[in-house]
Amino acid sequence: MTAAIEPSAAALAADQAAIPILIFSDEARCVWANTQAEEWLGLSIRNIRKSRFGELSAVCAHLADIVDQACDARRTLVALGRPLGGAGLYDVHARWSDQHEQLALSVLPHQSMGAKASEAPALGFGRMLAHELKNPLASVRGAAQLIRRETELEGARDLARLIIQDVDRITRLADHWSRVGDIRLGEQSEINLNLLAVSAMESLNRADPATIGVLRENFDPSLPSINGDPDLLMQAVLNLIQNAFDAVRSDPGGTITVETRYDAGPRSRSSGHPTPLVLSVRDNGPGIPESLGPGIFTPFVTTKPAGEGLGLAFAARIAALHDGQIDFESRPGTTVFNIRLPIAKKDLP
Incomplete structure (x- = not known):
């Protein structure tokens, strides 16, 4: 029973949202828009569906460029501080869903973020990166040290030395990324x-x-x-x-x-x-x-x-x-x- 009401509940929540939200197919065609999007664009979803979205207005053309890129790449894209008509700037979030093969486009008033806020999205990734890299890097370094010690070929020793140098540099960078939200200069x-x-x-x-x-x-x-x-x-x-x-x-x-x-x-x-x-x-x-x-x-x-x-x-x-x-x-x-x-x-x- 819960599964049966989830789609309508989600649609109701999106329709009542205070920001414009539009849904696009994998072919970049608009298939749904909430009430706020219709009012903001000055277009009904019926009219939107009848035409190519990018040809409806200058604002739609700007949004269509973002939608086309995200649908073609099947990736989420974010465009910040975009001029979309009227006074002020907007942040556009185009979120691709592999599960539904659809794109959800949301438009928010632009917010200028401080350094800490802008760094927040990368913080978790940095910690994960450092954790995941250190073990394989240690293994690669150990193998290069063994090659350098055991080989009799001068060229192989030089290559092993370069591998060790690059691994050490990447390890230091992984340490930097582990604290990317508060990154500091090293030596x-x-x-x-x-x-x-x-x-x-x-x-x-x-x-x-x-x-x-x-x-x-x-x-x-x-x-x-x-x-x-x-x-x-x-x-x-x-x-x-x-x-x-x-x-x-x-x-x-x-x-x-x-x-x-x-x-x-x-x-x-x-x-x-x-x-x-x-x-x-x-x-x-x-x-x-x-x-x-x-x-x-x-x-x-x-x-x-x-x-x-x-x-x-x-x-x-x-x-x-x-x-x-x-x-x-x-x-x-x-x-x-x-x-x-x-x-x-x-x-x-």
């Missing part, structure tokens, strides 16, 4: 951005040989050094390069250029410090959907069918911890992410 040192970029590119080449020939470099050899946590900055750069490679992976002509340069203009949004040292990752992929916008840096916001939406959130947090920032520009055929960082104090004029 800091003087860092050359060019060498950091080269290390990241070489690491990715080892992990995925398909990146060889795709990655290019364009470095400013006179760039001053920075002070920072090399493990965290290395991972931030790796995340940006990996994202770029995912964007061009299926394109035979795909290219990624890692650049460094000096740009005296921007200042840190958090500290106001100058951030003239720039490391950029540029790709010629399809670009980032406009509907995601700045929300791309929010945990669990992703355009990848198999992604978790944590790489850019992590990179943005690491840049902020170094009194820097990340920004991006994107259009079809060109996307560039810029990590902007301050000069090491000893190198300041």
